[in-house]
Amino acid sequence: xxxxxxxxxxxxxxxxxxxxxxxxxxxxxxxxxxxxxxxxxxxxxxxxxxxxxxxxxxxxxxxxxxxxxxxxxxxxxxxxxxxxxxxxxxxxxxxxxxxxxxxxxxxxxxxxxxxxxxxxxxxxxxxxxxxxxxxxxxxxxxxxxxxxxxxxxxxxxxxxxxxxxxxxxxxxxxxxxxxxxxxxxxxxxxxxxxxxxxxxxxxxxxxxxxxxxxxxxxxxxxxxxxxxxxxxxxxxxxxxxxxxxxxxxxxxxxxxxxxxxxxxxxxxxxxxxxxxxxxxxxxxxxxxxxxxxxxxxxxxxxxxxxxxxxxxxxxxxxxxxxxxxxxxxxxxxxxxxxxxxxxxxxxxxxxxxxxxxxxxxxxxxxxxxxxxxxxxxxxxxxxxxxxxxxxxxxxxxxxxxxxxxxxxxxxxxxxxxxxxxxxxxxxxxxxxxxxxxxxxxxxxxxxxxxxxxxxxxxxxxxxxxxxxxxxxxxxxx
Amino acid sequence: xxxxxxxxxxxxxxxxxxxxxxxxxxxxxxxxxxxxxxxxxxxxxxxxxxxxxxxxxxxxxxxxxxxxxxxxxxxxxxxxxxxxxxxxxxxxxxxxxxxxxxxxxxxxxxxxxxxxxxxxxxxxxxxxxxxxxxxx
Numbered sequence: 001x002x003x004x005x006x007x008x009x010x011x012x013x014x015x016x017x018x019x020x021x022x023x024x025x026x027x028x029x030x031x032x033x034x035x036x037x038x039x040x041x042x043x044x045x046x047x048x049x050x051x052x053x054x055x056x057x058x059x060x061x062x063x064x065x066x067x068x069x070x071x072x073x074x075x076x077x078x079x080x081x082x083x084x085x086x087x088x089x090x091x092x093x094x095x096x097x098x099x100x101x102x103x104x105x106x107x108x109x110x111x112x113x114x115x116x117x118x119x120x121x122x123x124x125x126x127x128x129x130x131x132x133x134x135x136x137x138x139x140x141x142x143x144x145x146x147x148x149x150x151x152x153x154x155x156x157x158x159x160x161x162x163x164x165x166x167x168x169x170x171x172x173x174x175x176x177x178x179x180x181x182x183x184x185x186x187x188x189x190x191x192x193x194x195x196x197x198x199x200x201x202x203x204x205x206x207x208x209x210x211x212x213x214x215x216x217x218x219x220x221x222x223x224x225x226x227x228x229x230x231x232x233x234x235x236x237x238x239x240x241x242x243x244x245x246x247x248x249x250x251x252x253x254x255x256x257x258x259x260x261x262x263x264x265x266x267x268x269x270x271x272x273x274x275x276x277x278x279x280x281x282x283x284x285x286x287x288x289x290x291x292x293x294x295x296x297x298x299x300x301x302x303x304x305x306x307x308x309x310x311x312x313x314x315x316x317x318x319x320x321x322x323x324x325x326x327x328x329x330x331x332x333x334x335x336x337x338x339x340x341x342x343x344x345x346x347x348x349x350x351x352x353x354x355x356x357x358x359x360x361x362x363x364x365x366x367x368x369x370x371x372x373x374x375x376x377x378x379x380x381x382x383x384x385x386x387x388x389x390x391x392x393x394x395x396x397x398x399x400x401x402x403x404x405x406x407x408x409x410x411x412x413x414x415x416x417x418x419x420x421x422x423x424x425x426x427x428x429x430x431x432x433x434x435x436x437x438x439x440x441x442x443x444x445x446x447x448x449x450x451x452x453x454x455x456x457x458x459x460x461x462x463x464x465x466x467x468x469x470x471x472x473x474x475x476x477x
Numbered sequence: 478x479x480x481x482x483x484x485x486x487x488x489x490x491x492x493x494x495x496x497x498x499x500x501x502x503x504x505x506x507x508x509x510x511x512x513x514x515x516x517x518x519x520x521x522x523x524x525x526x527x528x529x530x531x532x533x534x535x536x537x538x539x540x541x542x543x544x545x546x547x548x549x550x551x552x553x554x555x556x557x558x559x560x561x562x563x564x565x566x567x568x569x570x571x572x573x574x575x576x577x578x579x580x581x582x583x584x585x586x587x588x589x590x591x592x593x594x595x596x597x598x599x600x601x602x603x604x605x606x607x608x609x610x611x612x613x
Binding site for chain 2: 034035038042045046047048050051110111112113114117148153157168171177178179180181182183185186187189190227231234235238239244245246247248249250251252253254255256259314315316317318319322323324325328392400
C-alpha cells in the first residue's frame with residue numbers, strides 16, 4: 001500500500017460499518033414486531049434477532065469510529081500509519097470474526113452473557129485484533145512530538161478502556177465471580193457501563209476532531225474546556241456505571257458514589273459543540289453542510305438524553321424507571337441520536353474532503369429527506385418508549401401479560417416509527433456507502449494513472465488534490 | 478505533563494475502586510452456595526439465550542417477565558410447567574427433564590440472592606434508596 005492509499009483502510013472500515021448498521025436496523029425492526037406479534041417470523045426467534053440487532057449496531061459504531069481514526073491520522077494529521085498491513089489484518093480479522101458471530105446467532109449457538117451471547121472462544125480474535133489496533137494507534141501517534149490534542153487522548157483512552165472492560169466482561173468465566181450472583185451481575189454491568197464509555201470516547205473524540213477541522217481552528221482541541229470534558233468523561237467511564245444496578249443488593253456506597261458522579265459529561269460536551277457552532281462562518285457551514293447538519297442533530301439529542309439520564313440517575317426515580325422501556329429509550333436515543341449522528345458526520349466529512357465536486361450531489365434533496373425522516377421518527381420512537389416505560393413503571397398488578405396489553409399502543413407506535421427510522425437511515429447509509437465507494441475507486445484509478453505516467457500526471461494530481469480543509473482544488477504545490 | 482498526572486491519578490483510583498467492587502463491595506450476605514445442578518442450569522440459561530426476553534434484577538430483555546423471584550412468588554412446579562410447555566410468546570425448546578430441573582434449580586439459586594423489585598426500602602431526602610437486603 002502506498003502512502004496515497006493508506007487512508008483506504010479507514011474507508012473500508014467505514015463502508016463495512018454502514019453495512020452493519022443497515023443490517024442492524026433491519027433486525028431491530030423485525031425484533032420490534034416480534035415483540036408485539038410473537039408468531040411473526042418464528043423461524044427467526046427473538047432470542048436470535050435481539051443479539052443480531054444489538055451486535056450489528058454496536059459493531060457499526062466501532063467500525064465507523066475506527067475507520068475515521070485510520071483515515072484521519074495518515075490523511076489529515078500527517079502521521080503515516082505505523083503499519084498499513086496491520087490495518088488490513090485488523091479489517092479481515094474483524095470481518096471474519098463478525099461473520100462467525102452472525103453464523104452462531106442465526107444457528108442458535110449461544111453460550112455467552114447478554115450483549116456477548118456468542119460462544120466465549122470467539123472473544124479471542126476480538127482481543128487479538130484490538131491489540132493490533134492499539135499498538136498501531138500508539139506507535140503512529142507517538143510520531144507527533146507536540147502535546148497531544150484532546151481527540152488523541154480520547155481515542156487512546158477508548159482503545160485502552162475497551163481492552164480493560166472487555167476483559168472485565170469475561171470475568172464471569174472464573175468461578176469466584178460466577179458463583180456469586182450479586183458479584184457477577186455487578187461486575188458484568190460495571191464492565192458494560194465502562195465499555196459504553198470507551199466507545200463514547202472514540203465517538204466524542206471524533207466529534208471534537210470534526211469540530212476542529214471544520215472550523216479550521218485547533219484551539220477547541222487544546223482548550224481547558226475540552227480537557228475538562230475529557231477528564232469528566234473518563235471519570236464517568238470509570239465510576240459512573242452503577243445506575244444500572246441500583247436495585248441489586250450491594251454495598252450502598254457503590255450506588256451513592258455513582259449517583260454523585262452522575263452525568264455531567266454530556267452537558268459539557270453539548271456546551272463545546274454549541275460554542276463551536278456559534279463560531280462558524282456561513283461558508284464553513286455550507287462547505288461541510290452534511291457533517292454540520294449531523295453534528296447539530298447530535299447536539300440536540302445530547303440535551304434530550306441528558307435530561308433523561310439525569311432522571312434515571314437519581315436512585316429514587318430509578319426505583320420506577322429501572323427495568324422499564326425508559327432505559328431502552330435512553331440507550332437507543334444515545335446510540336442513534338448521539339453516536340450515529342456524530343459518526344455519520346464523520347462519514348460525510350470524509351466524503352466532502354475526498355470528493356469536493358460531489359458535495360452538491362451529496363447535499364441532495366433525498367439525503368436531506370433521509371435526515372429528517374430519521375430524526376423525526378427517532379423522536380416519536382423515543383417518546384413511545386418513554387410512555388411504554390411509564391406504563392410499566394406505574395403498573396402495580398401481578399400479571400405481566402396484563403401490563404403488556406396496557407402498553408401495547410405505545411409499543412405499536414414504537415414498532416411503526418422504527419420502520420420509518422430504518423427507511424430514513426437506509427437513505428443516508430446508501431448515500432454514504434456509494435460515495436465512499438467512489439472515493440475508493442478514484443484512489444485505485446489514480447494509482448493506475450500514476451503507474452502508467454509516473455511523473456507528469458502525478459504532479460498534476462497532487463497540485464489539484466484538495467487540502468486537509470477540503471477547499472476545492474486548492475493548489476498545494 | 479499535567480494531563481498525564483491527572484490520567485495516572487484517575488487510573489490508580491480506578492484500580493483501587495475496581496478491587497473493592499470485586500471483593501467487599503459485592504460480598505453479599507445472601508449468597509447461597511451454587512450446586513452443580515444450578516451451575517448446569519445457569520449454562521443452559523445462557524445456551525438458550527433466555528436473557529434476550531427475561532430479566533434478573535430488572536436487567537435483560539423486556540419480552541418476558543423478570544425471573545428474579547419467580548420461584549418464591551409462584552413455585553418451582555409452576556416454572557417447570559412453563560419451561561416444558563412454552564407459552565404464546567415463549568417457544569417450547571424441547572428440553573429434557575433433567576435440563577428443566579437444572580433450570581428450575583438455577584432459578585431457585587437466583588431467588589435466594591435478594592428481592593426484586595425491592596419490597597422494603599427507604600428513600601432518603603438526598604434521593605438515595607436503602608434496601609432491606611443490602612449488606613450491612
